[in-house]
Amino acid sequence: MTQETVLTNARIVLPTEVVRGTLVTRDGRIADIAHGASAVPGATDCAGDYLCPGLIELHTDNLERHMAPRPKVDWPHRTAILAHDRELAGTGITTVFDAIRVGSIISDSNRRYGKYARQMADEILEMREAGVLKISHHIHLRAEICSETLVEEMAEFGPADKIGIVSLMDHTPGQRQFRDLDKFRDYVCGKHGMSAEGFDDYRDFLYGLQARLGDTHEAAAVAAARRYGATLASHDDTTAAQVDKSHAQGVSIAEFPTTVEAADACHRQGIATIMGAPNLVRGGSHSGNVAARELAEGDRLDILSSDYVPAALLQGALILNEIWGDLPRALATITANPAQHVGLEDRGALSIGKRADLLRFATLGHHPVVKSVWVQGVRAS
Template structure:
C-alpha cells in the first residue's frame, strides 16, 4: 500500500538554494519537490519552517555516555542503545556512525578498561535487524593505538560486519590532542578521580605501551580497515608530517585536526576535515587546540561532528551559516559532505529518488528548533 506524506508551505534547502514550496514523500523516498503550495488532500502546512536533509553524524561519543552514565556505572547495552537512538532522532540526526572503542588496557594498576566492541556491535546490528531503532545506525571502530589488545579485538570483525569507519586514535600523552601534559592531566584526573601519584604512574605506563606496540597496532588497524572495506580516518593530526603519513595510509577523513598547519595539509592532500560542533558552539576547543571557527573562516572545514553533544550538530551548522552567509553550504557540512565521504549516495540531499530522510526546523534567535524528523518517509520525532 502506498504511503505518502505531502509537506507544503516550507522553505526547502536544496544543494545550492532555498526555495519556497512543497515536498512529497512516497514509499520511503522523496517523490517530488516543487515550488509553490500544494492543494493535495492531507497536505501538512509547515508554516514557513525549513525542510532540510536529515543530519549525518560520523563521530559521536554519545553512546558511550549512555553506557556509562556515571563513573564506574555500567548501564545495560540495549537500554543505552535505545536511549542514544531516541536522543539523536530528536536532534534531527537520521544516520549515525556509532563510535565503539577497540583496544583495551587490562594490566595497568592505574586505569583498566576492558573490551566491549564485539558485543556492542552485535547488539546494535541485532536491534537494527529487528527494526526497533528509529534512525540508521552504522559501525565506527575507534582503534586505540595505545592499548594492549587492539589486534585481537579487530580480528573479531570482518567484511560481513560492514564496518563504515575505522579511525586511528593515539591518545599517548604529549602529542596530538594532548600535546599539553597539563591538559591531559586535568582531563584524566577530572574524569577518573586519579591522584597525582596515580597519574604519573599511568602516564609512564602509556609511554611504555606506545613504544612497545604503537607501530604494530597502527599497521594492524590500517590493514583491518582495508579488509573490512571501511573508510579510514585519522584523529587529532597536529603536523603536516602526520597528515602526509595519513595520506600514504589511505586516510580519507581527518577527525579534529588540532592546528591550522594540519588542516592546511589535509586540504593539500584531499583529506576531508571534520571539526567538532561543540568547539564551534563554545567558541574554542576544550583541549586548547585550534578553534573550529578559525578553520571555517579559512575555508578549511568540510564536515561537522556533534562529538559529545548531539544537539550541537544543527546548532553548529547555523553558526556556519552566520560565518559564510550560505545556508545550503552550511547544512552540507552535516548532510551531503559526510554522506559523500563515507559512500552513502542515497541520502544527504533533498532530491527526487533519494531516501526520505529529512528534518523540519525553525529558528529561535540563533538556535535551531527541531519540529519533525522523518527516516525513510516515516516520522520518527
C-alpha cells in the same frame, strides 16, 4: 500500500538554494519537489519552517555516555542503545556511525578499561535487524593505538559486519590532542579522580605501551580497515608530517585536526576535515587546540560532528551559516558532505529518488528548534 506524505509551505534547502515550496515522499523516497504551496488534501503546512535532509553523524561518543552514565556504572546496553537512538532522532540526526572503542588495557586493575566492542556491535546490529531503532545505525571502530588488545579485538570483525569507518586514535600524552601535558593531567585527574603521583605513573605506563606496541597496532588497524572495506580516518593530526603519513595510509577523513598547519595539509592532500560542533558552539576547543571557527573562516572545514553533544550538530551548522552567509553550504557539512565521504549515495540531499530522511526545523533567535524528523518517510520524532 503506497505511503505518501506531502509537506508544503516549507523553506526547502536544496543543494545550492533555498526555495519556498512543496516536497512529496512516497514509499520511503523523495517523489517530487515543486515551487509554491500545495492544496492537496492532507498536506502538512510547514508554516515557513525549514526542510532539509536528515543529519548524518560520523563520530559521536554519545552512546558511551548512555553506557556509563556515572563512573563505574555499566548500564544495560540495549537500554543505552535505545536511549541514544531516540536522543539522536530528537536532534534531527537520521544516520549515525556509532563510535565504539577497540583496544583495551587489561593487565593492570588500576588502569583497566575493558573490552566491549564486539558485544556492543552485535547488540546494535541485532536491534537494527529487529527494526526497533528509529534511525539508521552504522559501526565506527575507534582503534585505540595506545592499548594492549587492539589486534585481537579487530580480528573479531570482518567484511560481513559492514564496518563504515575505522579511525586511528593515539591518545599517548604529549602529542596530538594532548600536546599540553597540563591539559592531559587536568582531564585524567578530573575524570578519574587520579592523584598527582598516580598520574605520573599512568603517563609513563602509556609512554611504554606506545613505544612497545604503537607501530604494530597502527599497521594492524590500517590493514583491518582495508579488509573490512571501511573508510579510514585519522584523529587529532597536529603536523603536516602526520597528515602526509595519514594520506600514505589511505586516510580520506581527518577527525579534529588540532592546528591550522594540519588542516592546511589535509586540504592539500584532498583529505576532508571534520571539526567538532561543540568547539564551534563554545567558541573554542576544550583541549586548547585550534578553534573550529578559525578553520571555517579559512575555508578548511568540510564536515561537522556532534562529538559529545548531539544537539550541537544543527546548531553548529547555523553558526557556519552566520560565518559563510550560505545556508545550503553550511547544512552540507552535516548532510551531503559526510554522506559523500562514507559512500552513502542514497541520502544527504533533497533530490528526487533519494531516501526520504528529512528534518523540519525553525529557529528561535540563533537557536534551532527541531519540529519533525522522518526516516525513509516514516516519522521518527
